Every structure is written in C-alpha cells, then in structure tokens.
Amino acid sequence: MGPHDLVERVMLMGHGPTPVPSRLVAAAYRDEQEAADKVVRLGSGVDVCLFASPVPYDFARKAGVLTMPATYVPLNGAALQGALLRASLDERFDPGRVSIDVLGRAEVEEAYAEIGLGTEQVHLREESAGPGTLAAFHERLWRRGATTVAMTCVHATAERMEMAGVPTIRVRPTGAAIRSSLQTAALLGAHHRLEESQLVVVLVDVPTLRETPRRVTPRYWRDELKLALHRVLLQEAHRMSASVWPLDDHSYLVTATRGSVTSSTEGFRTPPFVERVREELGLAIEVGIGMGRTAHEAENHARAALARSQSSQRTQGFALDRDGRALVPAPRTPPRSQPQAKPKGLEILARLADKLGDQEQPLIVDAENAGRMLGVTPRTARRLLRTLVEEGLAWPLPPNRTPQPGRPRQLYRLIVEKLGPSKAS
Structure with missing residues (x-):
C-alpha cells in the first residue's frame, strides 16, 4: 500500500527471481491519508498489510481500521x-x-x-x-x-x-529494505493464519436445567426449553462456522476456530451466546472458552475457564489460551448506553409473579388462572399472555391434549428472570 510508482516497484520485486511465497494485492493511493480507506476496502481479503512508509501506517492505525497484522518499509538507515x-x-x-x-x-x-x-x-x-x-x-x-x-x-x-x-x-526505500519488509509481512501473515485457524472449544452451561433435590422441573418443560436453546445455539454457531453438540442435560459443547470466535466476541471482550439467549429465552447461561494444542487440551481449558467464570461472577477472563492463561483483552471505553423503553408487559409479569409467590418450580399459568389473578376475563387474559410472548416475557408451552371436546388448555411459562435477580429468586 503506497504511491503508484512504489507499489509497482514492490509488485515487480515480489515476483522477481526470488519471489515471496504469498499473493500480493496492489493498493495504490495519491495521498497517504487515503490509507485508512484502502484498508477498509480490502477488508478480510488480505492477511497482512505492508505500507510504503511509517506515514500511511500511522494514519491507518490511528483510524482504528487495522484488524489484521501490519508493517511498513523503513525509511531510515x-x-x-x-x-x-x-x-x-x-x-x-x-x-x-x-x-x-x-x-x-x-x-x-x-x-x-x-x-x-x-x-x-x-x-x-x-x-x-x-x-x-x-x-x-x-x-x-x-x-x-x-x-x-x-x-x-x-x-x-x-x-x-x-x-x-x-x-x-x-526519501525512497532501498531494494534491500523492500525485500526484507516483504519477508516480514509474509511471516506475519502466515502466523496470523495459523493463529486464526487454532481450535477453540466453547462450553455452555445452563443453571436452570440443573436438577437439584429442591427443584424438580416437569419433563415436558425441560424438553421444550432444551429444544429452544439448542435452536438458538445452532443459529449462532452457524454464523461462526461452528458445530454444537449437547453434552448432558444442562450443557453444550461448541467447536470453532479462534478467528470466528474472535469476531463474534469482539476480541474476547464479551462471551458468546449470552446476550441472545437472555433476550430470546430469558435464561442466564455460563460460558467458558478454551484453546489448546489438541482437542482434549482445549476442552480441559474450556472447563477450567467455565469454573473460573462461575466462581468469580465476571465476564472478563472467561477464556483461556493454549497455555492455560486467561485472555484478558485490552480495556476499551464502553459506548454510552441509551435508555431503553420499558416493555409494557413487565408490569403484567410482575403482578402475576407476585400473585404466584415464591416457588421452586417455574411459574406456569393459563388464561383462566391469569384472568383470576389480574381481575380480567379469560379472553382479556389470553390477549395479555400473547403480549407477554411477543415481548419475550413468556413461552407458550405445548397444549395439554385431553379427551374432552373444546379448545385444549394452553399453558405459558413466565420468564420472571427478566424482572431482575430480586424478583426472579
């Protein structure tokens, strides 16, 4: 990446008697300030950027567009x-x-x-x-x-x-400096590719699905929840080019590459899957990410990372590298959060949760019970429950099939987790 005459010189040198083992892509500009735009246009089509001098490299770095390794041809000496x-x-x-x-x-x-x-x-x-x-x-x-x-x-x-x-x-770079910089760029790109293709194992644990002596959930509800969660994980894994397998009744194993996980976690700043599962299913899940030289080592590191995140209750440090060290990304300034409109169904959900009181099992209602608790007709209660479903505050469960004629009884599972820890406990 540089002025036209220098880019042509580098391209010819890269395909000379001793060519660099790589594919060169020419990106010429008229002004060094165009470097950042050139990097954005190239996008993921290159593994490493080689700049003609420190100047365009600085412009691209300060613009924050360098998502791949980069170097430049030195002009000193x-x-x-x-x-x-x-x-x-x-x-x-x-x-x-x-x-x-x-x-x-x-x-x-x-x-x-x-x-x-x-x-x-x-x-x-x-x-x-x-x-x-x-x-x-x-x-x-x-x-x-x-x-x-x-x-x-x-x-x-x-x-x-x-x-x-x-x-x-x-001040023009010498031929020796260009050849040396091309070799350096090729090594950076090869290392980046190897690092991006490194195996990563992600363990997803669902505390709500764990059976305890005090909490025994209905079989159909657990099956419905597992199917819904598996569907969400498959959709997210498809975007990451990853695979998902259920491990047991309350955990899943996801295999991917470091490059795909990096892009979906903002450089290991946010754990994957957590936000979407919380928004769509109202569930809190725990995630551990591990890397390793073998699949077994990566899974062990993922289990260790999951144990760390469960004990520390922190989102940072939920991933371990192949040496078992916590991957703590560089801090960044969090974006200013905009106030979100409070869903109108939250008030209805809170009233139903208060009426049902503290229970170890999930809170499940139908239109008739909801109508009595809210002081409305079953038809109005049915409409309010559909509103809760639309806002992600309740799930429609499979209807009970009975031999009696008429409409089967429709049950709804209230997602009280969205009311906050104090209400959900």
Missing part, C-alpha cells in the same frame, strides 16, 4: 543515506542544511554520523501530519534561507513542494 548522497551530488544543495520530516532524531543523527556529517543545521519534524502541514514546514524554512533542500518521506508532500518550486528530494 540506507534510505536516508541514499537521499543524502543524491543531495551531495547536486552542487545546489548542502546536505548539512536540510529539512527532514517523519524520521526520528536518533535515526537522523545515526545516519549523519556514519557519513561524518553534523546535524547542527538540520531541521526535523518528527511527528506525522497531513501533506499540507509538512509542505508548509519545509517551504517556510527554505524561503527563510535556513535550508537548501527539503527531504520528505511523504509522496503527497513532495508533489506539493515541487509545484511550489521548493527543491525536494524524496
């Missing part, structure tokens, strides 16, 4: 010395009285020391900036007579100064 050599061969220029942008002071002083020149009259601007700002820096010094030539690492800045009549020498 031999590249800067080459520019100084071209300046010394032109009798109009004095290599000791120049202005240089982008490069650091230590890099410039080292290059000058190696050729025996001082830097007392060398003017530097180390910070990256737009081409107009850098061009103004060089032009101001030249018009004051403080410099004899401007040396720039930015293609668009060089074009502006040449149009303004300012003597300009471009």
Whole structure:
C-alpha cells in the first residue's frame, strides 16, 4: 500500500527471481491519508498489510481500521543515506542544511554520523501530519534561507513542494529494505493464519436445567426449553462456522476456530451466546472458552475457564489460551448506553409473579388462572399472555391434549428472570 510508482516497484520485486511465497494485492493511493480507506476496502481479503512508509501506517492505525497484522518499509538507515548522497551530488544543495520530516532524531543523527556529517543545521519534524502541514514546514524554512533542500518521506508532500518550486528530494526505500519488509509481512501473515485457524472449544452451561433435590422441573418443560436453546445455539454457531453438540442435560459443547470466535466476541471482550439467549429465552447461561494444542487440551481449558467464570461472577477472563492463561483483552471505553423503553408487559409479569409467590418450580399459568389473578376475563387474559410472548416475557408451552371436546388448555411459562435477580429468586 503506497504511491503508484512504489507499489509497482514492490509488485515487480515480489515476483522477481526470488519471489515471496504469498499473493500480493496492489493498493495504490495519491495521498497517504487515503490509507485508512484502502484498508477498509480490502477488508478480510488480505492477511497482512505492508505500507510504503511509517506515514500511511500511522494514519491507518490511528483510524482504528487495522484488524489484521501490519508493517511498513523503513525509511531510515540506507534510505536516508541514499537521499543524502543524491543531495551531495547536486552542487545546489548542502546536505548539512536540510529539512527532514517523519524520521526520528536518533535515526537522523545515526545516519549523519556514519557519513561524518553534523546535524547542527538540520531541521526535523518528527511527528506525522497531513501533506499540507509538512509542505508548509519545509517551504517556510527554505524561503527563510535556513535550508537548501527539503527531504520528505511523504509522496503527497513532495508533489506539493515541487509545484511550489521548493527543491525536494524524496526519501525512497532501498531494494534491500523492500525485500526484507516483504519477508516480514509474509511471516506475519502466515502466523496470523495459523493463529486464526487454532481450535477453540466453547462450553455452555445452563443453571436452570440443573436438577437439584429442591427443584424438580416437569419433563415436558425441560424438553421444550432444551429444544429452544439448542435452536438458538445452532443459529449462532452457524454464523461462526461452528458445530454444537449437547453434552448432558444442562450443557453444550461448541467447536470453532479462534478467528470466528474472535469476531463474534469482539476480541474476547464479551462471551458468546449470552446476550441472545437472555433476550430470546430469558435464561442466564455460563460460558467458558478454551484453546489448546489438541482437542482434549482445549476442552480441559474450556472447563477450567467455565469454573473460573462461575466462581468469580465476571465476564472478563472467561477464556483461556493454549497455555492455560486467561485472555484478558485490552480495556476499551464502553459506548454510552441509551435508555431503553420499558416493555409494557413487565408490569403484567410482575403482578402475576407476585400473585404466584415464591416457588421452586417455574411459574406456569393459563388464561383462566391469569384472568383470576389480574381481575380480567379469560379472553382479556389470553390477549395479555400473547403480549407477554411477543415481548419475550413468556413461552407458550405445548397444549395439554385431553379427551374432552373444546379448545385444549394452553399453558405459558413466565420468564420472571427478566424482572431482575430480586424478583426472579
């Protein structure tokens, strides 16, 4: 990714006598500030980005669009010395009285020391900036007579100064630096691919489905819940190109790759499946993610991560890498949450939950019982229960088949978990 002439040079070098073992995609720009847009356009079509200099790399990094490994061709050392050599061969220029942008002071002083020149009259601007700002820096010094030539690492800045009549020498990367950067980029891309294809095991545990001596749920209700949960997990796993298997009555095992899990968890910042299961089914689930060199090792790490999340009650640290260490992503500023409208069915759900009182088993009602508790007719209660279903606050259970004629009795499971911990307990 760079100006047209340099991109062409890199492409030809990549397919030369000793080609780099990779597929090169050309992304040329006119202005270094277009680098971020070029990265977005390439998207997931590349494994690594190689920039022509530190400048477009900085623009892309600051824009936050680098979702893949990236590197750049260095312009210090031999590249800067080459520019100084071209300046010394032109009798109009004095290599000791120049202005240089982008490069650091230590890099410039080292290059000058190696050729025996001082830097007392060398003017530097180390910070990256737009081409107009850098061009103004060089032009101001030249018009004051403080410099004899401007040396720039930015293609668009060089074009502006040449149009303004300012003597300009471009700091261009050497062939050796390009070849070395291509090899580095190929290694970064290969490592990234290996890391993205690493096996990941996700364990999903459903506390509500665990049988206890004090809580024995009806068989049909458990089966209905397991089918609904399995359907949601399959839909989410399909988006991750993953597979789902039930382990026992209250847990599931999901196998995927690190790349697919990373994208669905925002870089291991949020556990997968949790939000959708809570929104659609009103269930709280626990998740542990493990990686490993073998499937057995990955599953063991997933179980250890699940135990950690259950004991600490934290969403952070729900994943362990292949060495068994917690994957704690870099902190980020949480987005400002917008106030959500309170569903109108919550009041109805709270009234029904208060009437039914504390029970170990799930709260199940029909239209007649709900009508008596709410003081309305069965027809109105049936409509209110349908409202709860539409808002995700109740499930319609399979109707009881009886030999008596007439409409079969329709039961609804109230999802009191959506009222909050104090109401659901």
